[in-house]
Amino acid sequence: MQQLTLAWLVLELTDSASQLGIAVFLQGLPMLLFMAYGGVLTDRLDRVKLLILSQVLMMPVPLALGLLSEFGEAHVWQVYVGSLFVGAIQAVVFPARQAIIRDVVERDDVMNAVALHATLQNFTQIIGPSLAGFVIAWSGIATALYINASLYIFGVIGLLMISGVQSTRRLASTSVAKDMADGIRHIRSIPPVLSVILLGYATGFFVLPVAQMMLAFAREELNLGADGAGVLLMFAALGAVVGNAALAILSDLSSKHWILLWSTLLHSASLIVFTLMQWYWAALAVMLVVDVGRMVFVSLGTTFVQLLVSQTTPGARLSLWYQGAALIYVGALPMGLLGDQIGLRATIAGSAFIYALFSLWIGFSWPHIRKMSKELSEPAPAT
Numbered sequence: 001m002q003q004l005t006l007a008w009l010v011l012e013l014t015d016s017a018s019q020l021g022i023a024v025f026l027q028g029l030p031m032l033l034f035m036a037y038g039g040v041l042t043d044r045l046d047r048v049k050l051l052i053l054s055q056v057l058m059m060p061v062p063l064a065l066g067l068l069s070e071f072g073e074a075h076v077w078q079v080y081v082g083s084l085f086v087g088a089i090q091a092v093v094f095p096a097r098q099a100i101i102r103d104v105v106e107r108d109d110v111m112n113a114v115a116l117h118a119t120l121q122n123f124t125q126i127i128g129p130s131l132a133g134f135v136i137a138w139s140g141i142a143t144a145l146y147i148n149a150s151l152y153i154f155g156v157i158g159l160l161m162i163s164g165v166q167s168t169r170r171l172a173s174t175s176v177a178k179d180m181a182d183g184i185r186h187i188r189s190i191p192p193v194l195s196v197i198l199l200g201y202a203t204g205f206f207v208l209p210v211a212q213m214m215l216a217f218a219r220e221e222l223n224l225g226a227d228g229a230g231v232l233l234m235f236a237a238l239g240a241v242v243g244n245a246a247l248a249i250l251s252d253l254s255s256k257h258w259i260l261l262w263s264t265l266l267h268s269a270s271l272i273v274f275t276l277m278q279w280y281w282a283a284l285a286v287m288l289v290v291d292v293g294r295m296v297f298v299s300l301g302t303t304f305v306q307l308l309v310s311q312t313t314p315g316a317r318l319s320l321w322y323q324g325a326a327l328i329y330v331g332a333l334p335m336g337l338l339g340d341q342i343g344l345r346a347t348i349a350g351s352a353f354i355y356a357l358f359s360l361w362i363g364f365s366w367p368h369i370r371k372m373s374k375e376l377s378e379p380a381p382a383t
Contacts, residue, residue: 021336
């Protein structure tokens with residue numbers, strides 16, 4: 001809900017895709033710079049408490065912007081400040097939310113747990129954007145921001161209900177810098193994981209920023225209002241749910257590396273087709289396919305990294321994977337700037353084509369991902 005509301009606020013204030021790209025970029029900048037540090041923190045502190053604190057700290061951002069909007073005092077620089085603040089918190093939230101999965105499930109259940117976690121997230125993305133769009137159209141952006149802020153309370157309540165979780169924590173016997181360096185060396189020592197992470201970085205930079213720019217695309221290219229743009233994001237989330245549901249049914253990991261590779265090509269090809277759509281209903285149908293490919297890659301990539309990295313300090317290792325998520329926000333800046341110059345259709349299609357070439361190179365020319373089944377059959381290293 002916050003993704004659509006803040007983005008629509010920027011578009012109302014500036015009517016510029018490049019300004020939206022800057023706001024998204026500023027959210028990703030602290031994530032890119034501090035994600036590895038945040039990962040180390042999740043290995044040293046109580047993860048449940050960290051997640052509760054993050055919900056409390058993020059609540060004032062939409063509340064303050066809602067008040068400013070209601071009294072006509074909202075300016076784009078205020079959204080920039082809020083984006084930086086939210087991004088700094090997410091630098092800790094992303095690795096903590098994933099590392100805690102291994103605290104509550106057995107190794108054989110990790111893929112199903114990751115898929116279920118992502119499915120639930122995408123169900124909220126089905127409800128959230130459409131709700132935000134209709135609230136904006138019906139009652140204004142301030143009301144949408146107030147509702148957004150109040151929903152963080154439910155996040156806190158849900159986290160407080162978690163009990164008996166023994167988060168992996170250890171005393172700070174080494175420096176944070178050493179833990180970060182050890183995490184990088186550990187990833188480099190496992191070529192399949194390194195390959196998946198590099199592919200994740202390419203995904204984050206070239207194609208996942210499309211989700212952040214989708215409101216500008218809906219507004220400029222499809223002539224939609226906030227409610228129509230919300231439905232477009234709802235279909236994207238629905239495709240992600242379909243992709244995760246398919247993965248949850250499949251428990252054998254022996255051939256999942258091939259599904260991982262083909263999902264990148266499905267993602268890029270369907271995204272190119274999406275840019276050719278002029279009719280709204282056709283765009284909705286293709287967007288569903290786009291996000292099937294996206295979520296299959298994200299869920300499988302997360303599963304492979306979860307299973308193959310050391311579980312002594314999983315937060316530090318997983319933070320390197322989730323730096324690819326930070327690139328989603330970083331990649332939105334050049335996408336927005338190019339979109340203002342040559343149009344978002346051409347920009348998104350060109351970016352998807354480059355991503356397809358990169359996927360073919362790293363996925364089919366490098367041997368590591370194709371040999372992943374052997375590593376997945378062995379226990380993850382302890383250190």
